[in-house]
Amino acid sequence: MANAVALDQLAPGRRERNKLEKQARIVWAARQLFHRQGFAETTTQQIAVEADIGTGTLFLYAKCKEDLLIMVFKDEMLETVREIFARLSPKASPVDQLMAVFEHMMAYHARDIDLSRVLLRELVMPSSLDRRGDVTELMDAIYSGLMDIVRPVADEPEVAARSAFALYYFALISWLGRGFERRAALTHLRTQLSGLLK
Amino acid sequence: MANAVALDQLAPGRRERNKLEKQARIVWAARQLFHRQGFAETTTQQIAVEADIGTGTLFLYAKCKEDLLIMVFKDEMLETVREIFARLSPKASPVDQLMAVFEHMMAYHARDIDLSRVLLRELVMPSSLDRRGDVTELMDAIYSGLMDIVRPVADEPEVAARSAFALYYFALISWLGRGFERRAALTHLRTQLSGLLK
Amino acid sequence: MANAVALDQLAPGRRERNKLEKQARIVWAARQLFHRQGFAETTTQQIAVEADIGTGTLFLYAKCKEDLLIMVFKDEMLETVREIFARLSPKASPVDQLMAVFEHMMAYHARDIDLSRVLLRELVMPSSLDRRGDVTELMDAIYSGLMDIVRPVADEPEVAARSAFALYYFALISWLGRGFERRAALTHLRTQLSGLLK
Amino acid sequence: MANAVALDQLAPGRRERNKLEKQARIVWAARQLFHRQGFAETTTQQIAVEADIGTGTLFLYAKCKEDLLIMVFKDEMLETVREIFARLSPKASPVDQLMAVFEHMMAYHARDIDLSRVLLRELVMPSSLDRRGDVTELMDAIYSGLMDIVRPVADEPEVAARSAFALYYFALISWLGRGFERRAALTHLRTQLSGLLK
DNA sequence: GATGAATGAGACTTCATTCAT
DNA sequence: GATGAATGAAGTCTCATTCAT
Numbered sequence: 001m002a003n004a005v006a007l008d009q010l011a012p013g014r015r016e017r018n019k020l021e022k023q024a025r026i027v028w029a030a031r032q033l034f035h036r037q038g039f040a041e042t043t044t045q046q047i048a049v050e051a052d053i054g055t056g057t058l059f060l061y062a063k064c065k066e067d068l069l070i071m072v073f074k075d076e077m078l079e080t081v082r083e084i085f086a087r088l089s090p091k092a093s094p095v096d097q098l099m100a101v102f103e104h105m106m107a108y109h110a111r112d113i114d115l116s117r118v119l120l121r122e123l124v125m126p127s128s129l130d131r132r133g134d135v136t137e138l139m140d141a142i143y144s145g146l147m148d149i150v151r152p153v154a155d156e157p158e159v160a161a162r163s164a165f166a167l168y169y170f171a172l173i174s175w176l177g178r179g180f181e182r183r184a185a186l187t188h189l190r191t192q193l194s195g196l197l198k
Numbered sequence: 199m200a201n202a203v204a205l206d207q208l209a210p211g212r213r214e215r216n217k218l219e220k221q222a223r224i225v226w227a228a229r230q231l232f233h234r235q236g237f238a239e240t241t242t243q244q245i246a247v248e249a250d251i252g253t254g255t256l257f258l259y260a261k262c263k264e265d266l267l268i269m270v271f272k273d274e275m276l277e278t279v280r281e282i283f284a285r286l287s288p289k290a291s292p293v294d295q296l297m298a299v300f301e302h303m304m305a306y307h308a309r310d311i312d313l314s315r316v317l318l319r320e321l322v323m324p325s326s327l328d329r330r331g332d333v334t335e336l337m338d339a340i341y342s343g344l345m346d347i348v349r350p351v352a353d354e355p356e357v358a359a360r361s362a363f364a365l366y367y368f369a370l371i372s373w374l375g376r377g378f379e380r381r382a383a384l385t386h387l388r389t390q391l392s393g394l395l396k
Numbered sequence: 397m398a399n400a401v402a403l404d405q406l407a408p409g410r411r412e413r414n415k416l417e418k419q420a421r422i423v424w425a426a427r428q429l430f431h432r433q434g435f436a437e438t439t440t441q442q443i444a445v446e447a448d449i450g451t452g453t454l455f456l457y458a459k460c461k462e463d464l465l466i467m468v469f470k471d472e473m474l475e476t477v478r479e480i481f482a483r484l485s486p487k488a489s490p491v492d493q494l495m496a497v498f499e500h501m502m503a504y505h506a507r508d509i510d511l512s513r514v515l516l517r518e519l520v521m522p523s524s525l526d527r528r529g530d531v532t533e534l535m536d537a538i539y540s541g542l543m544d545i546v547r548p549v550a551d552e553p554e555v556a557a558r559s560a561f562a563l564y565y566f567a568l569i570s571w572l573g574r575g576f577e578r579r580a581a582l583t584h585l586r587t588q589l590s591g592l593l594k
Numbered sequence: 595m596a597n598a599v600a601l602d603q604l605a606p607g608r609r610e611r612n613k614l615e616k617q618a619r620i621v622w623a624a625r626q627l628f629h630r631q632g633f634a635e636t637t638t639q640q641i642a643v644e645a646d647i648g649t650g651t652l653f654l655y656a657k658c659k660e661d662l663l664i665m666v667f668k669d670e671m672l673e674t675v676r677e678i679f680a681r682l683s684p685k686a687s688p689v690d691q692l693m694a695v696f697e698h699m700m701a702y703h704a705r706d707i708d709l710s711r712v713l714l715r716e717l718v719m720p721s722s723l724d725r726r727g728d729v730t731e732l733m734d735a736i737y738s739g740l741m742d743i744v745r746p747v748a749d750e751p752e753v754a755a756r757s758a759f760a761l762y763y764f765a766l767i768s769w770l771g772r773g774f775e776r777r778a779a780l781t782h783l784r785t786q787l788s789g790l791l792k
Numbered sequence: 793g794a795t796g797a798a799t800g801a802g803a804c805t806t807c808a809t810t811c812a813t
Numbered sequence: 814g815a816t817g818a819a820t821g822a823a824g825t826c827t828c829a830t831t832c833a834t
Contacts, residue, residue, distance in 0.1 A: 019797095043823095043824060043825085044824080044825065044826075045824080045825090048800095053798085053799090054798060054799040054800060055799075055800050055801080055825095055826085056798070056799055056800060056801095056826080056827075056828080057797080057798055057799065057800090058826090059825095059826060059827080060797075060798075063826095064825085064826080065824095065825070065826090117322070117323045118323070120322045120323065121319045121322050121323045123371070123375055124315065124318045124319050124322055124371055124374065124375045125315040125316065125318070125319045125374070125375065126375060126376070132376060135376070154393075155393075156389070156393065159386075159389050159390055159393050160393060162386065162390060163365060163390045163393060163394065165368070166364055166365050166367070166368030166369075166390070167361060167364050167365075169364070169367075169368050169371075170360075170363075170364030170367050170368065171364075173321075173322055173367075176322065176323070177321055177322045177323060177324065178324070178330070178333075188357075188360065191354075191357050192357055192360065192361045192364070195352075195353075195354065195357050195358065195361060195394070196361065196393070196394055198396065217814090241806085241807060241808080242807075242808060242809080243807075243808090243817095246817090251815080251816085252815055252816040252817060253808095253809090253816075253817050253818085254809080254810075254811080254815070254816055254817060254818095255814080255815055255816065255817095256809095257808085257809065257810080258814075258815080262808075262809085263807095263808065263809095415793090439827085439828060439829085440828075440829060440830080441796095441828075441829090444796090449794080449795085450794055450795040450796060451795075451796050451797085451829095451830090452794070452795055452796060452797095452830085452831075452832080453793080453794055453795065453796095454830095455829085455830065455831080456793070456794080460829075460830085461828095461829065461830095513718065513719040514719065516718045516719070517715045517718050517719045519767075519771055520711065520714045520715050520718055520767055520770065520771045521711045521712070521714065521715045521770070521771060522771065522772070528772065531772075550789075551789075552785075552789065555785050555786055555789050556789060558782065558786065559761060559786045559789060559790065561764075562760055562761050562763070562764030562765075562786070563757060563760050563761070565760070565763075565764050565767075566759070566760030566763050566764065567760075569717070569718055569763070572718065572719070573717050573718045573719065573720060574720070574726060574729070584753075584756065587750070587753050588753055588756060588757045588760070591748075591749075591750065591753050591754060591757060591790070592757065592789070592790055594792065613818090637802095637803060637804085638803075638804065638805080639803080639804090642821095647819085647820090648819060648820040648821060649804095649805085649820075649821050649822080650805080650806075650807080650819070650820055650821060650822095651818080651819055651820065651821090652805095653804095653805065653806080654818075654819075658804085658805085659803095659804075659805095794834100795832100795833100795834085796831105796832100796833105796834105797831105797832100797833100798830105798831085798832095798833105799828100799829105799830085799831080799832105800827105800828105801827105802824105802825105802826105802827100803824100805823105806821105806822105806823105807820100807821105808820105809819105809820085810817105810818105810819085810820080811816100811817100811818100811819095811820105812816100812817105812818100812819105813815100813816085813817105
């Protein structure tokens with residue numbers, strides 16, 4: 001008994017660290033490696049080693065490698081989105097505010113274009129549906145912010161917010177998917193948003 | 199040599215025609231197999247066998263497997279799109295016409311959802327740029343038709359057409375990517391299009 | 397402690413009965429799943445869930461997954477064999493009686509050929525020796541019945557019974573292992589048994 | 595041109611070595627490694643390296659690892675069987691001759707019991723049916739030899755040969771599968787064969 | 793006895809693509 | 814242009830089993 005306590009103090013093992021902490025370590029490890037090496041170039045083994053867990057344990061927290069990407073993205077993006085909305089100038093026009101939001105979001109993706117491409121691919125054709133909740137949570141945060149912006153000028157803020165996001169999404173895909181210039185995509189987007197909000 | 203010339207004289211354009219016929223056989227074989235077995239489950243060897251050509255010959259006509267999917271899709275989709283636009287009732291409202299177009303396009307994708315998912319993934323993150331021309335050709339046909347529809351009510355038909363397509367594309371992805379119901383996606387889309395065209 | 401005694405007095409044999417009941421549930425669960433999904437496709441976790449016990453508890457009752465197969469088989473087969481011997485017509489010739497036995501046994505295996513293949517593989521190359529007793533018990537039952545059949549016509553009933561079973565076993569393997577037709581295997585077997593018993 | 599010839603002379607490549615030679619090299623490599631390290635412990639990569647071919651090339655010649663075992667076994671066993679039959683004393687009694695054959699065959703398996711266990715398992719539950727021809731060829735050779743032995747004393751040599759082999763097979767499995775002593779298995783077998791041939 | 797979170801070994805095979813002919 | 818034998822990279826995730834509680 002006394003020994004066990006002593007052992008715990010000397011070498012706190014893996015087991016007592018709780019699930020949440022473990023999940024956090026996994027996401028942290030995945031993020032580091034995905035950004036440093038790319039998605040395909042990162043092996044699940046590397047992530048497990050970096051997170052200090054067993055190879056199999058990883059799959060108790062994420063059903064597949066792609067789910068790890070969603071988890072990484074959701075954490076980062078949610079924070080990013082909240083910052084973006086927090087920093088908006090309320091005096092700017094709705095279109096300007098929307099553009100500010102979307103420009104920042106694109107800038108976020110620009111930091112790691114390849115990883116964002118993999119992410120979009122994953123959103124279009126999900127490898128598992130386990131992380132659907134994460135995506136929903138993120139989308140809700142975005143829609144909520146967009147609605148606040150368009151509310152003053154839109155009869156149906158929800159519809160307008162969804163439309164605005166759809167236009168952004170198309171611009172994003174045009175940029176990521178076909179080498180459409182980011183600037184050109186944004187220019188188009190502004191025109192379209194102006195048209196949308198009359 | 200002399201023989202070759204003679205053959206050419208007897209059947210002018212023969213080589214070229216052979217090439218086209220061979221390409222047609224390849225696309226036909228790919229389509230059959232992709233639809234029957236799915237994209238990943240179909241091997242390039244199977245396609246070569248079905249098209250009655252050598253394994254290596256295939257890659258003289260398509261740089262990679264994904265290009266075959268684009269070829270299959272472009273042929274089918276271009277025809278589908280033309281039919282759709284041809285059958286529109288010019289008396290219907292622009293929104294109704296747009297919805298008719300998009301409903302038919304979604305119905306086309308519904309015939310093979312999985313294959314459409316692969317296609318969208320491919321459009322978002324192309325494996326090769328060789329078939330970009332095919333995509334452009336198709337998009338031009340679509341934009342052209344959409345512009346005709348929105349022209350009566352839009353100041354900038356090109357912008358409106360692009361926006362309309364963006365809204366459709368988002369609906370499409372929502373449906374394919376997340377099991378969002380097709381009906382629900384279409385309902386949303388109609389509301390958004392109404393908003394867009396005021 | 398005192399409580400434990402009291403409990404034991406209230407329900408004597410309770411612990412033992414619980415253990416047997418639990419084992420019965422495990423075997424029942426394993427049988428369902430093996431038959432429904434196949435051996436390889438069934439996980440020990442599924443069996444544990446179905447038997448309503450912990451994942452680790454399973455291995456208190458069976459040293460390994462293969463042992464579960466033996467347990468399933470032994471229960472079923474022992475009952476089957478007893479029925480078969482009970483229903484024999486004593487007036488039939490020994491060869492006819494043997495054939496009746498073996499036909500029924502093959503029919504039993506025919507109900508789940510794939511599982512029987514796994515079983516035979518397991519008998520040829522056992523994963524553990526823990527369940528050897530089960531196999532012996534079953535074999536004894538079979539030999540005993542076969543000896544009763546051949547006794548009237550064999551000088552050494554034990555030898556004849558063993559030979560008869562060997563001939564059956566070969567027929568069984570020929571059928572399971574190589575797609576030899578069941579009918580053909582049985583025809584061969586009858587000829588061989590006739591030769592054996594003169 | 596001249597260069598190509600020079601290169602060929604300096605470094606005769608893989609390609610010109612024909613298919614048969616390649617298959618022989620593969621089987622040779624597999625045999626070495628299976629015997630030296632055991633079946634499970636040998637990787638297909640090792641075999642490919644040893645045979646001096648590409649990893650994938652291996653699977654042009656054997657559909658799966660198990661097929662390699664059949665190929666190895668068939669070659670060895672066919673030779674072994676022919677030797678055994680060639681060396682029989684025609685003056686010995688049929689039972690003695692049969693026993694000589696089966697003792698030698700068991701001795702062959704005794705040289706690598708574990709590999710033989712894997713082989714038997716494979717025969718009971720084949721991983722592929724591609725090598726069925728090999729098994730048939732071997733069995734034909736064995737049956738043919740056995741028929742010659744039993745012909746003098748059996749009305750139906752074919753049936754007797756098959757029965758004799760079945761009895762041997764059962765003894766073999768008893769020995770390999772359950773640690774039944776080889777000597778005991780052979781003793782039983784002799785008794786049974788005596789009974790069979792009256 | 794019971795639990796269930798954690799472990800970690802593990803190597804096969806596929807199949808798009810190439811390139812010598 | 815056509816062929817098809819040869820290549821070889823590649824790495825996830827499963828799942829039986831353990832063992833601290």
